[in-house]
Amino acid sequence: MTLSPALSTSRTPYAPSLRCPDCGARPVLTPTRTQPLPGGTFGLLCCPCATYPVIDDIPVLRRGRIDSQDHLTGRCEVEGPTADELVALLRADRPLDALVALLAFPPPAPLSHRAGLRLPFTRGPWPRLALAARRREVRAMLADLGALTAQDWMELAYDRSSDRIDDELLPYFLGxxxxxxxxxxxxxxxxxxxxxxxxxxxxxCGFGHVAHHLAAREDPRPVVGVDRNFLQLWVARRYVAPTQSFVCADRxxxxxxxxxxxxxxxxxxxxxxxxxxxxxxxxxxxxxxxxxxxxxxxxxxxxxxxxxxxxxxxxxxxxxxxxxxxxxxxxxxxxxxxxxxxxxxxxxxxxxxxxxxxxxxxxxxxxxxxxxxxxxxxxxxxHAAGTPTLNPVFEVAHHDDGVHLAFAFPSTWFAFENAAMLRYTSAGERVDAATFEALVAGRPTDRTADLLRRCVLLGMPERYRRPPGSAARSVLGGLCRGVRRRR
Ligand SMILES: C[S@@+](CC[C@H](N)C(=O)[O-])C[C@H]1O[C@@H](n2cnc3c(N)ncnc32)[C@H](O)[C@@H]1O
Missing domain, CATH: 3.40.50.150 (Vaccinia Virus protein VP39)
Incomplete structure (x- = not known):
């Protein structure tokens, strides 16, 4: 498989102060022969008591199944591969398969809101075929690594995956x-x-928002982010804070x-x-x-x-x-x-x-x-640390007299939790088409400072949001893209 040039970073593949959470020894890294992604290391970390996978610079210091878990309760939202399966894939020099196994959340069963009608899609060959199609979709996305954004991966995980995932997670993290x-x-x-x-x-650390801020603020700091949910860490490592380090651990x-x-x-x-x-x-x-x-x-x-x-x-x-x-x-x-x-x-x-x-x-x-x-x-x-980017809470409408940006809470729960945004965020703005185009392209304009002050623009990682107006993929559209992709 040939991969497009991606966001490459210079980094230590893991924090130098890392030690095994069980035996306390410093583990030793053996990289895999094949290194499938630019700027990232895959391999095995060995200590006297265990062998841990390292996937695209992220040591996975978890035992058993590497599920994606609900933030609050720890309930499994998406079943992941086991640590032993990942180690076996790395030993077999199949590092990209190990990454795909962690990122490919199964798509929701069709008709998931109709209890009686969804039955054929929850058993038999369907779930296996759907997961295989999702894996191909993830491979296709990895081939486009450098062209995608954190938003594309958040949507894959939270909008186009398991119906056990809370609908609020996408606006909660994206915003x-x-x-x-x-x-x-x-x-x-x-x-x-x-x-x-x-x-x-x-x-x-979730998706690494703090790590981005500490990398981009005036007085920058290196960060090691730790979380138990691998997908979040990987999006942080590749898109949100690509110069920082991340470790997957749950204890x-x-x-x-x-x-x-x-x-x-x-x-x-x-x-x-x-x-x-x-x-x-x-x-x-x-x-x-x-x-x-x-x-x-x-x-x-x-x-x-x-x-x-x-x-x-x-x-x-x-x-x-x-x-x-x-x-x-x-x-x-x-x-x-x-x-x-x-x-x-x-x-x-x-x-x-x-x-x-x-x-x-x-x-x-x-x-x-x-x-x-x-x-x-x-x-x-x-909040201006980073690339000035349109705050996702604004809806964009193109009119004859320019582009209208209107504040709109994405959900009632979001409005309840974030009501204080109304105290410091503009209710709406109008900008001429040329200024809007420059803002979206990240070019400076004479409105930039004012829009940052009014939180219409926010400092974000360079590859955080898709340009406003570009449509999100549907579940079917994403899967078809994976199926169409040539091996
Ligand atoms: C509400 S989110 C906050 C994320 C991030 N700190 C932020 O402010 O955006 C809570 C985070 O805690 C993580 N978490 C919960 N229990 C954990 C555990 N035992 N070990 C590692 N991470 C855990 C979840 O995966 C999730 O990313």
Whole structure:
């Protein structure tokens, strides 16, 4: 198979501080003879107790089946190959087959909304044939790696795959760069210690939005992102933050890194999902110099709706720190500070009960006094870090007098979760056709700065969104493309 030139990056195929989560030894990489994708390494990582696959630079430190799991409950949404099957494919020098096995989520059964009529499509030869067609579709997409965007892969996974996947996931991840939680996160990240080149661990990194921001902001940082869902990591590695490193691992209380491997550890919008919260926080502090950990967006159990059963009250999260120094703030305060142009105010200690009325808490701990301080004003808008790109929350309509951009929440749940967007995002804009064309092509215009300020444009990775107006593929269209593709 010949692959088109893709997004190539120079990178270490895995974090140098990596160690086996079970035996603690440093694993040794043996690359496969065939390396099917430009700029990416496939191979086997061996330690005294295990052999782990490395797929396109991503070590997969999981045992058993590498399913795609629901974020909150861990329920299997898409069955994946087992770690042993991946190792066997790599030993047989079939690295591309290993990647395809991880990325090819089966298409939904036809008539999936009609319980009686869908039966023939859920058993017999159909599911096998449908999965084979999806694998060919993924191979065809991989041949176009450099021409596609993160959006194309998000749509494949969330819009054209298993009907066990939550419909909200696509707007939730695609729209991340303009959401209040992301602006608040970028403000919180101003508190990272100013240690020059020290890498930051981003645990439960999803599609790598934080990793993009830390690569593109004025004061850039290398990031190692860890998540259990491989597809998300791979899209992060190839499209969202291609200069950063990623590791697929699911044991938050046995992090596969050396002590003090990172300048700081971050966990954004995920810690309150974990069952093993004490073990996880102990581990985050172990791997971070000066025990610097930023827990971003923790659900406060005092306020409904609960984001799962493991939420705690503010004092409950603080109790996990075993007496280490800490500061608390919340998303609303960070967002207010962001809009006024400054970072987190962490100098003054507060009582946890002062945050009783805040749903989304931020807990920062460090032995480095520079972290628990008031962080000053921004010199550049954090949400502008990256290539100016149209915020997906805007619908585009072409008229005789130019192009109309209208703010439209994609769903009721999205509107509920992101209502604060209305405070800082333009309701609508009109731009002339030539300006719109320049904006879509990423060329500077005299409207760019203003549209960035009003969050009509957001800084994004270069290959994040398809150009507005280009149609998404249908399930059938995608599968037919795979079938048509010549071997
Ligand atoms: C709500 S998403 C947040 C993703 C990312 N931090 C962001 O803010 O965009 C939660 C993430 O936690 C990950 N996650 C949940 N439990 C995990 C575990 N035990 N190990 C690794 N990742 C986990 C999920 O796969 C998902 O990507």
């Amino acid at each position: 991340r760069f303009g959401q209040p939680r992301f602006l608040a996160t970028t403000a919180l990240l101003r508190a990272l210690p100013d240690d020059g080149s020290g890498a930051v661990l981003d645990l439960a 938050v209380d046995a992090l596969p890194f050396d002590d003090d491997a990172f300048a700081a550890a971050v966990c954004s919008d995920a810690f309150h999902y974990f069952e093993a919260q004490q073990g996880c926080l102990d581990e985050l502090r172990r791997v971070a110099a000066s025990d610097t950990v930023l827990l971003d967006r923790l659900g406060n159990a005092r306020l409904a709706p609960a984001d799962g059963p493991a939420e705690r009250e503010a004092a409950g999260y603080v109790a996990l720190l075993r007496g280490a120094p800490w500061r608390l703030t919340c998303e609303d305060e960070l967002l207010e500070g962001y809009r006024a142009g400054y970072g987190p105010q962490l100098a003054a200690p507060r009582h946890p009960s002062e945050l009783d009325g805040a749903k989304w808490l931020m807990l920062v701990t460090s032995r480095d006094e520079r972290v628990l301080a008031d962080h000053g004003s921004f010199t550049a808008l954090p």
